[in-house]
Amino acid sequence: MTATDTNKAIEAVWRIEAARVIAGVARLVGDVGLAEEVAQDALVAALEQWPSEGVPRNPGAWLTTTAKRRAIDQIRRRQRFEQNLPELVHPEEADTSDFDAVLEEESIEDDLLRLIFTSCHPVLSPEARVALTLRLLGGLSTDEIARAFLVPSPTIGQRISRAKKTLADAHVPFELPVGQDRTERLASVLEVIYLIFNEGYSATAGDDWLRPALCKEAMRLGRVLASLTPAEPEVHGLIALLEIQASRSAARTGPSGEPIVLLEQDRRRWDRLLISRGLVALEKAEALGGGLYTLQAAIAACHARARTAEETDWVMMASLYRRLGEVFSSPIVELNRAVAVSMADGPAAGLAVLDPLLDEPALRNYHLLPSVRGDFLLKLGRRTEAKEEFERAASMTRNERERTLLLGRAAAC
Template identity: 65%
Template sequence: MPTPLQAVHRAMEGVWRIESGRIIASVARIVRDVGQAEEIAQDAVVAALEHWPQDGIPNNPAAWLMTTAKRRALDRVRAATLHAHKHEAFEQELDTLGASVTPDFVDALAQAQEDDIGDDLLRLIFTACHPVLSTEARTALTLRLLCGLTTGEIARAFLVPEPTVAQRIVRAKRTLSEAHVPFEIPQAESRSERLASVLGVIYLVFNEGYSATAGEDWMRPALCDEALRLGRVLAGLAPHDGEVHGLVALMEIQASRTHARTDGEGRPVLLLDQDRTRWDPLLIRRGLAALARAEALATQPGGSGLGPYALQAAIAACHARAHRADATDWHRIVALYDALCEVAPSPVVALNRAVAVGMAWGPKAALELVEQLAAEPQLRKYHWLPSVRGNLLAKLGRHAEARTAFEQAAALTQNARERALLQERAHSLG
């Protein structure tokens, strides 16, 4: 039985994973500085770890953290304002804000978790995706602020060393602060400049929920839900951008498989083994409708064709339209991967294409492609490379080599469920 302190730490970890983005975003709206906002949110976590073991975990831990963080943010702004000798009217405004943060505010937060149209989380993403930052820094910072991911988890998602990610995050917060970047959703002209980075961030958040890089759970559905929500909001802000609809389509279709991706004990179930009657038909319909919008925008006069997200959505749609695994149109999927390699080439895309080639033309053809990818620096610590290789070797009857490949994959993954699955596959070839 866990001790009270252990129970507090578990509760805190769960709440922070889900709510950190909302808390940091709400605080950032007050202090107008994402670096300070994260510090204040972390201060609220420290306060919780001091009070909860004695007082008990509150009924609404997220609201407790939000209230504590907002109070500290208001205190910091008030102190800064007084120090700068701002005029009395502003102090009165802060006093009014402070007066509204009462014990009853906890209950109010429980009833109203959403902010005004300007969704604070979306403001946070656009702020962190400001052009003053590099693409890598934008994404790393937003994953850190929005999802509460550790630098290690972000590093695994990026396939880069952890110190590199840590430096990016520190420098990004300093740069935003020194450049006095406003905490806002930019106007249409500036919004389009940041859109590609924002889409990338949202999809990385979704992927972290869809296949968690670390931890005891195969998935983190709350992250998928949050990414979907942000994607839908963004589609409302940019209704004529095909890639926005393409990303929404991709996430909707992939999310439709959520209930079929684990068995009754939480163990992973791979795509070809899933019970497709458990796929969510509503999410599939929504995804196909979003894909149709993306395709219509891509083919209209002046359209630039399908982008990376719309192409990936089209691949996902091939699976969604197949009622059985053996009815999947793998030849079309290979053709779509060919197009994806043209517009967004990467070793990971090439690896996924190799899997599709194996399904369309057999494991021998696919293994030749996978062996060529073994020298790619970005894939050296990517567990799916030896996993795919092991699967192809097993199909070819080369069981000893396949077992070694699955063991290598198991050693590389940080997700406990995934590791167990890979170890099980290695053991089955013994």
């Protein structure tokens, strides 16, 4: 194997094993920042040794063991060994075998779940949670995260550094939450995964409508979480939602990357495997008594089960949106209900649901409000008003593909 091949292998191994390595060390040192630091040291050691010595039979274990040794060395140098690991080992007895024996007392899956809960801790801002999660659990570099979100790399670097410092200053324990705290913390984790997926599914800015890498990473994180928390209904509900939504990706853009709206998509291009997996996850979520994400997944399933737009059960969808609004009152949910009502009962009925939202502060700069209203007005033959709404929507969006689509609709009026 050449040095280039070895480096590629190291990169692949790191993507797979980084989270487990960091999680295993973080439980010992109680600090995700320090854990990532020593994990990175282990990665550097691999880059130095593997090209000449070859890739170990179990590269993940090699990285973890190396990171543990670095952690012990750092604790010794900082003269905090007895404080951080009082019941584990004494400094003079700290050999690798003793250390590994301690690590085997708990499952690495528990450590990984601790890392997920810590990275998504509510003490951090949503932006910080997303960046830290992609860094620690996704194994993405600062540059990769910056490119995904179209922000300068130093901005992401600072965001991640501040997040680690915030966790340390707040003395956030590296532990599994219990009781009501677990429920609240799990909601934060699900929100982070959903935010990552949404940014990939409908980019808020830039020239691209989709960023598939973010969608895939969100689904991977969701599947990891589902394997670690199989009894949590909303985890399965979120997975169902993401799988079904992602199934449409290939049909959402044309040959030049232009957006294609849902009702005009070629459903033959929808990924039936993702739909099937999503529906299975939805069944699990509903059997366990799911909530917010499960209802959204059920709405997505109405589209997925319809082979053509005309076969969509819009009456059922409007009913699901009404139930969703009862669980989670939101003007965006009401906007989506207006669309379903318009499809079930006509554009005038949809407009009657939508127009009360015009004075809603939360939607004042939300481009989909005038976009949807323009669609209703166009169907009612009120072309001049529709044109104004499409132009207003185009002025609000920061996505160039979407702006082009909206201006095209305005011109067609």
